[in-house]
Amino acid sequence: MNKPKNQKGISKYIKLEDYKVFDYEIPEIFMDFVINKNAVNVTTKLKLVKKNKNTKNLILDGTDILIKKLFIDDSLIEKQYYKQQKNNLKIENIKKDIFLLKIEGIIKPKENTSLLGMYESNGIITTQCEAEGFRRISFHADRPDILSKYTVRIEADKNDYPVLLSNGNVLKENNLTNNRHEIIWEDPYPKPSYLFALVAGKLNCVKDNFITKSNKKVKINIYVEYGDEKYVQHAISSLKKSMKWDEDKYNLEYDLSLFNIVAIRHFNMGAMENKSLNIFNSKLILANSETTTDEELERIEGVIAHEYFHNWTGNRVTCRDWFQLSLKEGLTVFRDQQFTADVHNSEIKRLDDAKFLRRNQFREDSGPTSHPVMPEKYQEIDNFYTTTIYEKGSEIIRMLNKLVKDENFYKGFSNYISTYDGKAATIDQFVDKILEHNKEIDPKKFKIWYKQNGTPKVKFKRIWDQTDEKLTIEASQSNPIKKNLYNDLPLIIPINLAIFCDENKTIEKTVVLKTKKQEFVFRNIRSHLQIPLVTYFREFSSPVEWESDTTFEEKFLILRYEKDFFTLSNTVKVFYKKIILCRLDEKPDHKIENKFISTLISFIKNRDINLSLLSELLSIPTFAEIESEMENLDPLKIYKTIDELNHLFGTKLKEELYFKLQEIETSLDKVWPEGKNERKLIETIWKLLLHSDDEEIKSKIINYVDSNSMTLAKAALNSFSRINCPERKIISNIFFNKWKNNSVVLDSWFSFNASIEIDEKTNSIEKLFENTYFDSKSPNTLRAILNTFVTRNSTFHAIDGSGYKYIAKKIIDFDKLNPIVISRFIKVFSRYNYYSEPYKSNMLETIKQIKKNKLSTNTKEVLDAIIE
Known part of the structure; x- marks a missing residue:
């Protein structure tokens, strides 16, 4: 795939149309990690099989790796035959069709502050390889369509790194001399490099097990930092529920005898589905009713399910390229939403999901960073882990399910899994499998959903013929965004509607809008109303906005x-x-x-x-x-x-x-x-x-701040957010003193205080960053302060622009430390055009000032989109 060029180059984008198969297969990989005090020696052996017989060169991705030696089939490659550049390694004049490439390299996890690749934080070595982090660990064709079987050896000091984890099953464990030990892991299933994982450090393990429907015993291990063991039972229960649900709903059983989870505080993502070694942000594992709200308990349950469900929709069947990201993410969100709906209240779950999508994804779709569910190009794929890819992608699959009915959907899904198991697939292939035996829906027309950006708009008008008892509903569809050629094409839109003839008579129907304009005729409608009342998109049956004559x-x-x-x-x-x-x-x-x-x-x-x-x-x-x-x-x-x-x-x-x-x-x-x-x-x-x-309610609420229920404690905290009174300071202090030593819970205190408008300036917010308990390396704490301040504190919108300027400084500072968090956060400015003056000009001036600084590629790409 083409890589971004510099300013003098032809193109800075990676484009879907440029996709081509890699010149080599890499069926097997052996990796040897020797962890020393200040560096890690990484020896990688790649078995390469030439697919393109005309090539004599091999180009592998790699960043911040010191090469010691290179070998092909045990023969040392002289330096004149390879070239290491900033982000790749090129080996020339390769004549063999099948060979073993051995790379001896050195990486320094303690110096890696990006939280990508392999990094060390709080004495724990962790990896995050999705999307393109593996290239910071070893040279590799770091793309999702290269699937390999991995064997991994890890060696380290027993005192510093007593726990050594990777994907798959343990082959061997040994004690070595000089108080060192080794462990060898083997993953029997081929996987792309983004699913590689390694964790080493001082961690405690809480053990359990699950018996599958075929009576196989699966060992469950959850690794946490010392003292956190008491907070993992909810996670274990959630994992077991999801394993059982996937068996019952999709007939999918876990395929190994070991399932490991690690909880890490310094982790950018919510969680990562690495095969058999899921790594989670601590916030999404450590939970009980005293430390975690009801809403968070349900979310944790859903996220654990999501990562587990990836075992089949993402791991066993992965995506061919990153343009297909929604193939694994949209589909797995759909599955985790189904899970939560089945386990709890389906109507409330649907309401919550619809509300989240409309508040977040519709906002994204109406701004300059709007993009299709299957983008056509990108600079940094990390910028496309968005609500469009995840939640809108899920809604498209929900519509597909609605259109073909459950029985056909599950049959098509099963065929998809069996056909592409162990392979890298595309969105087109998934849709084709679901619609394989359906003659009513044209797959080509349905796939337009993946190519359009912007939120479609549907208009309705009723025509009532009381004499003939006939109701006609005229429907039309359009897309407000005109830049994308696909936006002119009509979508297939399922519409759940109800016709109310009177208080006691309701007709429920699902109609499908397939053209730009269409009429739906309902006969034998007897109504006492002046005109029958109609409600549209019940259960939020399609991710659209609509107008009616109601x-x-x-x-x-x-x-x-x-x-x-x-x-x-x-x-x-x-x-x-x-x-x-x-x-x-x-x-x-x-x-x-x-x-x-x-x-x-x-x-x-x-x-x-x-x-x-x-x-x-x-x-x-x-x-x-x-x-x-x-x-x-x-x-x-x-x-x-x-x-x-x-x-x-x-x-x-x-x-x-x-x-x-x-x-x-x-x-x-x-x-x-x-x-x-x-x-x-x-x-x-x-x-x-x-x-x-x-006044009476104030003292009553204060009593709940010290409650054994975090839901009630945070409810008390949040309800005082915009009430300027002495009690607000009292409850803040009570909460802080109780939870100051629990960093996961304390983020709620940071968030609460970021929402408070003490005066018209940002002094109170700056004090949060200066607080002894503020952890600059924690993505959770950073998000807690920044996101709350810009969405719940009017000081951000100070009429003189001081709030925008203050946040600009934070963006510039923290972009150096965590570009992924900042590139997502900076979208707060994406709707500047929708503001009145002087806010609009103040925002635009702030964006331009931010752009003058040296920024990460991630953040620069988002800023360029905002003011292109």
Whole structure:
């Protein structure tokens, strides 16, 4: 594949159209790691089989590796026959078709601060090879379509590195002289280099096991730093649930007798699915109800499932090239979402997933960093680990499942796995397998979903013929982004709809929009309404935005008639947006506000309503939610309006909220997952009551900060975020003093304090970076402060631009330390064009100032996209 060129070169992009098969196969690799105090000697033996008989050269990727010697079949390669450049190694005049290349090299993990490749942090050596980290460990054709069987020997001092882990099964362990020891690992399944993993250090192991459906015993080991052993039972339980679920749902059984997980604090990703050696950010392993919220417990369960499910969708079948990234990630997100829906409440899970996608992916799709699920080009693949690749990719598969029905979907999935097991596949091949026996859906037309960027828009209009009892729905589709040629082509869009003839008669249908304009005709519709009421995209059946001719009076009827959680939540959101827009225009619509408040009261009084759903319905949109959907934004005015509405609704709903509070308080002590709905709702109630200037509730909430439930403790913390009162400082101190020695939990304290507006300047935020407990190498802590400050603190949008300038300094400083975190964070500026003045100009000036500095390639690529 072509590599990015420098400024004098022809192209700085890697392009999908340039893909070609590598000249060699590498069926077997042996790696020998000798870990010394300041360096690691790495000897790699690659068995190479020439596929392109016309080539005599071999080019391998490699960065920051000192070459000692090179051999071909034990013959030393003289220096004039190879050339080492900054990022590759070229060996010339190779005449053999099959040969063994031996590379003796040295790397220095202690000097590697990138958290990519092999690095040492807190005395633990760890690897992160996805996407292109392996080239920092050894020279290799570091691309996902090269699958090899690995044998790995690791040698180290027993005191410094008592635990030595890699992929697969243990072949041999030995004690050596000079207090050293060795271990040899063999992975029997071919894998790409990005799935290689090695961990060495002082770790404690918590053991368990799982019996597969074929009665095979799988040893489960979770390795953590000393003192963290008591926090792993939730992770073990989650892993076992996912192993059992994958057997039951997809007939996929774990294929080895050992499954290892390692929890590391200094780890950029949430987790990594390395074959049989999953490496996790500690935050997504160490958990119990005292240290972890209900929401986080569910997320951890889902992430552990996600990484386990990769064993088949990503590891056994991998992606041919990085343009196919969603083949493994979108598909595995779809599977982990299914898992959580099956284990918990499917309607709430669907609502949560839809909300996340619309808030994050729609925002991404409406800005300059918008890209297709299968991009056509990139500079740094690390920049494409996005909500588009993951969550939108999952939604496309969900639509595919909906279109072909479950039985055909699972049959096609099984054929896909059996056909491409042990191979590198493409998105096209997956879709073809699912649609193999389906004659109604044209695969070529469906695949356009992967090539378009931007969020499609669908418009609906009803035509009602009461005499003939015929309802016609006119539908049309378009894409607001015009740069991509594929965006002009119509998509295949499944639409779940309901036709309400009256309160007691509902017709539910799924129709499929296949052309730019289409009519759907429904006959024998008898309705007492002036025109039958229709709701669209129930269960969020397609990742689109839509407009309809539904009036606001009809929307109130939807809140009476509809049962679908997503549609109820979405309709409520429409009311909130309408109310906020009127207030931003300084023309409050008190009639709609009062009628809407009366509707919310009826929801609160409904004892049968799902309490998580009620929490959603009562939650006034946050700044981040509003910012992703509006234009000509005045951020300070929006923050002020949100505060006003929280005060208004808290005051108007106070009596009903107190009744509900009494009703649910008896369930707050239940053990997760029991009681989670009540605990979710109580934060919403506390927040509204605090905004209503209710003094009585303050002392009551403070009592929960020291709770044995982290959900309640953080609910107490978060509900005070925008309440300027002495109690806010009290709860902050209580939380800090209790958790200051638990770095995972303390990130919540950093986040809370980053949201507080103590004054109009950034002094209070800077104090967080200066805090003794701030760990500059921890991606979690960095994200906790930066992300919260820009999304929940109006000081970021100071009218003089000082908040933007302050964050610019942090971006420049931390880009040197962690470019992956910063390149993702910097997208906060991607919607600058949607802001009013002076915010727009202030943001643009800040972006230009950042660009003047020496930045990582990751961050530079994102900035270039933002202001191209």
